[in-house]
Amino acid sequence: MKTKKTRGKSKVTKVLADNACPSCGLEMTETKGRLSFPVNGEEITVPNSSHLQCRKCDEVVLRLDESRNLRERALEIYREKYRLLSGDEVRRLRERLALTQIQLAELLRLGVNTISRWESGRNVQTAAMDILLRLVRDVPGSVEYLRSLAA
Numbered sequence: 001m002k003t004k005k006t007r008g009k010s011k012v013t014k015v016l017a018d019n020a021c022p023s024c025g026l027e028m029t030e031t032k033g034r035l036s037f038p039v040n041g042e043e044i045t046v047p048n049s050s051h052l053q054c055r056k057c058d059e060v061v062l063r064l065d066e067s068r069n070l071r072e073r074a075l076e077i078y079r080e081k082y083r084l085l086s087g088d089e090v091r092r093l094r095e096r097l098a099l100t101q102i103q104l105a106e107l108l109r110l111g112v113n114t115i116s117r118w119e120s121g122r123n124v125q126t127a128a129m130d131i132l133l134r135l136v137r138d139v140p141g142s143v144e145y146l147r148s149l150a151a
């Protein structure tokens with residue numbers, strides 16, 4: 001979609017408060033409560049999350065740090081729920097198998113950056129992928145088997 005450049009100055013028609021509701025313009029209230037955040041396609045409920053809420057229309061707005069915090073806590077809750085391997089544990093099992101992040105990703109048919117995201121904690125593996133990682137770690141010959149499928 002093309003947009004025309006506005007010439008000259010724009011006229012200010014309305015001044016909103018810093019915490020104005022994007023729907024109705026009313027000033028929003030600082031509050032804490034349960035919010036949900038999707039992790040691997042599952043809605044994870046995070047209790048006691050700070051956010052702004054509109055009393056009139058229930059609109060919820062997160063500041064950048066609040067949204068980062070919500071995401072981190074959702075990943076943590078998901079990780080605990082499925083007792084997933086930590087990022088460090090994923091790194092250790094990969095290094096013990098003498099594989100690079102890209103090599104392990106290829107053997108498991110994953111995107112090239114996926115293992116790096118798991119190891120750094122920027123993302124978490126699904127419960128199914130976690131089981132597969134444990135299998136590769138604990139069952140001798142797994143890597144050779146995966147290699148034979150890749151060949």
Ligand SMILES: [Zn+2]
Nearest residue numbers: 021024054057
């Ligand atoms: Zn509102």
